[in-house]
Every structure is written in C-alpha cells, then in structure tokens.
Amino acid sequence: MTQVVELSATGGINNLSLLSRDPGDPGPGEIRLRQTGAGVNFIDIYQRKGIYPLPMPAVLGVEGAGVVEAIGADVTHVAVGDRVGYAGIVGGYAEARLLPAWRAIKLPEDLSDTLAASGLLRACTAHMLLCKVHAVTPGTTILLHAGAGGLASIVMPWAKRLGARIIATVSTEEKAERAMARGADKVIIGRDADIARDVRKWTxxxxxxxxxxxxxxxxxxxxxxxxxxxxxxxxxxxxxGELKSLSAEDLAPQRSLGFHTPSVMAYLADPARYEAVTKEAIEALRSGPQTPQGPQFPLSDSSIAQSSLENGATIGTPLLVI
Structure with missing residues (x-):
C-alpha cells in the first residue's frame, strides 16, 4: 500500500484526503514509478474545481519524477532502477503510480528530480507557446504576465535564447527582481498599473x-x-478569474490578431509529439537555472501547496516532495 492524495468531489481543498491505496502491478506497456516529487500546477486547481472535469474520485497532479520499480510486458526503453520524469497525465499526487511507459522520459544525470518534477510540464508549455502558438524569432516582442511564476521562469530564458525582447508584469518589487533575473527587459509592477499604456510606450x-x-x-x-x-x-x-467578458466583438477584424487557448495536455497527448517535445523541454531545463523553482511541501500538505499557489503566495513552482 502507498499513500495518495485523493479528490473525492469537485470543490474546495477540503475534498482532498491522504489515503492508502494499492497502485497495482504494471500491465503491458506500463511501468510502476516510485515517485520522488510531483509538481503542483494551476491545472490541478482547475480540475479540483471542476473547470476541467475528471471522473471522481481522482488523484490530481500531471507531472512528476522518480525511479522505475516495475515494468510490464513489452516495455523496452526503460528498466527497473531508471530515473525518469513525465508530464501530461493525471495521478501525480502519490508515492507510487502506474504510468504508460511512453510517458516515461529518462533523466540525464545533470538534471535533478526536483527540477524535472516541478518543471517538465512548464517546459513543454513553453515549447508549445514559443514554437507552435507563435514561432518566436530574433526581435519578437513578448508581454508575459506573472513574470515571477513557474511558467515565466522557463519561458523567459528560452525566449531570450531565441532572441526575443520581453516585458513582464508582477505584483511586487521582490517579484520584479526575480523576473529581471530570469530575462525580462522591462517589468511593470503593481496590480493597478496601466499595462496597455506601458507596453505601448515600450514598443x-x-x-x-x-x-x-x-x-x-x-x-x-x-x-x-x-x-x-x-x-x-x-x-x-x-x-x-474566469474570462467572463470575452465576446466575438473583442476579436473583430479591426484587431487582426490571433487568439489562442492552447492546451498542453492536448499538445502532449500524441506519443510521437510527446517524445520530440519532451526532448527539447529537458534540454531547456538543463540550459536554465539549475535550482528548485519554488517552495516544497510534503505529500500530506498538498492542500496547503494548492492554496499557496491559488492565492499568489508562491514564487515559482510548488513541489510535493515524496
């Protein structure tokens, strides 16, 4: 038996409970992963609230890292004892879990479990944004909100390597320093700032x-x-807050812009794309800051980790250390 954090029904953090469950043995094409860490992401919160529905009960968490402890039939690219990471599939808030083998990505020696478990999903999101949604080239100008957050800590160094110029928004002076350290060329500080005016002036x-x-x-x-x-x-x-005021008029021809609501979960659902994207994501993590991206919590404090992220009290990516 292993410990998992189970969501009994959609709603608040009070619906998250630490329970004992048998992860089972891996079937054909599966592995059992003994986890060392699992990232805490906003998608976990959206799933907990029912914005992104899941069958109940559910185990949240869509990225993690650990050591392979058992493999099923037909698994050849990883072996028992390999250190691997994964992204894009629920079930991460657990000491051990079953995982489709194609999701398991071997980790290089110079990439820590901590960074992989808290950064792989965001690195894949960065790839989706910078390479698929808008192909960033030298001179591209980018506005990035939450410039001290976990996604920004990966997007900004990657975008700078591609030659972009970045203006970021943050809520405090402390977060502004972090955004500048990650590569922002200019930072807009404060929730009441005139963002559009400052961006237009900068450009x-x-x-x-x-x-x-x-x-x-x-x-x-x-x-x-x-x-x-x-x-x-x-x-x-x-x-x-939910986009309640968005209308077709906002995207009328006079704006002439492309509006995207990209899903990294959908982006990573195809095995061939997953293999290619995670390879580049791993290299991006190795090229970036080799330090933990945010606060660490024990598995039993997953509700506290979610609250901290949801309330904007964290800098970087919360990690459940298992």
Whole structure:
C-alpha cells in the first residue's frame, strides 16, 4: 500500500484526503514509478474545481519524477532502477503510480528530480507557446504576465535564447527582481498599473507581437490593447478569474490578431509529439537555472501547496516532495 492524495468531489481543498491505496502491478506497456516529487500546477486547481472535469474520485497532479520499480510486458526503453520524469497525465499526487511507459522520459544525470518534477510540464508549455502558438524569432516582442511564476521562469530564458525582447508584469518589487533575473527587459509592477499604456510606450506605440496571459479576466482587456495588429494572444490560464467578458466583438477584424487557448495536455497527448517535445523541454531545463523553482511541501500538505499557489503566495513552482 502507498499513500495518495485523493479528490473525492469537485470543490474546495477540503475534498482532498491522504489515503492508502494499492497502485497495482504494471500491465503491458506500463511501468510502476516510485515517485520522488510531483509538481503542483494551476491545472490541478482547475480540475479540483471542476473547470476541467475528471471522473471522481481522482488523484490530481500531471507531472512528476522518480525511479522505475516495475515494468510490464513489452516495455523496452526503460528498466527497473531508471530515473525518469513525465508530464501530461493525471495521478501525480502519490508515492507510487502506474504510468504508460511512453510517458516515461529518462533523466540525464545533470538534471535533478526536483527540477524535472516541478518543471517538465512548464517546459513543454513553453515549447508549445514559443514554437507552435507563435514561432518566436530574433526581435519578437513578448508581454508575459506573472513574470515571477513557474511558467515565466522557463519561458523567459528560452525566449531570450531565441532572441526575443520581453516585458513582464508582477505584483511586487521582490517579484520584479526575480523576473529581471530570469530575462525580462522591462517589468511593470503593481496590480493597478496601466499595462496597455506601458507596453505601448515600450514598443513605440505598436504593441507586442505575442501576449501570454495566464491571469484571465483582470488582465484581459489590457492584454488585448497591448497586442499589436496581426500579433498573437495566448490565454493559458485564468488564475485571477474566469474570462467572463470575452465576446466575438473583442476579436473583430479591426484587431487582426490571433487568439489562442492552447492546451498542453492536448499538445502532449500524441506519443510521437510527446517524445520530440519532451526532448527539447529537458534540454531547456538543463540550459536554465539549475535550482528548485519554488517552495516544497510534503505529500500530506498538498492542500496547503494548492492554496499557496491559488492565492499568489508562491514564487515559482510548488513541489510535493515524496
């Protein structure tokens, strides 16, 4: 028996319980992974609330790392004892779990379990944004909200390697320092800042080529106004509130922009793409800061970790240490 954090029904963190469960033996094409860590992401919160529905009861968590402790038939690319990471499949809030073998990515020696478990999903998200949603090239200008968050800590160094210029938003001076350290060229500080005005000034009135907004309703209008004609707007989350005011008129031809709501879960659902994307994601993590990206919590404190992330009290990516 192993410990898991189970969600009994959609709603608040009170519906998360630490229980004992038998992970079972791996079937054909599966492995059993003894986990060392699992990342805590906003998608976990959306699933807990029912915004992204799951069958109940459910074990949340869509990324992690650990050691292979058993393999099923027809598994050849990993072996018992291998250190691996994964992303894009629920079930991470657990000491041990079954996993489709194709999801298991061998970790290089110079990449820690901690960084892989808290960064692989975000690195895959960064690949989706910078390579698929908007192909970033030298000179591309980017507006990135939550510039001290876990996604930003990977997106910004990667985008800078591609030659981008970045303006980020943060809520505090402390977070501004972190955003600058990660590669922001300019930082807008404060929840009441005039984001659109400052972005337009920074771009000589043109607006940015690419806006990445994970906040939602509180920044949506400013993000629209800050995006240049024929630019790209990617809505990647609604941490600050659901997009209730979005209408077809907002995307009328006079704006001439591409509006995307990309899903990294869908992006990673194809095995061939998953293999290619995770390979580049691993290299991005190795190229970036080799330090934990945020606070660490024991598995038993998963509800505290979620609350901390949801309330904006964290800098970086929370990690459940198992």
């Amino acid at each position: 000589d009135g043109r607006g940015v080529d690419f806006t990445i907004d994970g906040i939602g309703e509180p920044t949506f209008r400013a993000s629209l106004e800050a995006t240049a004609k024929f630019g790209t707007f990617a809505s990647v989350g609604q941490a600050g």
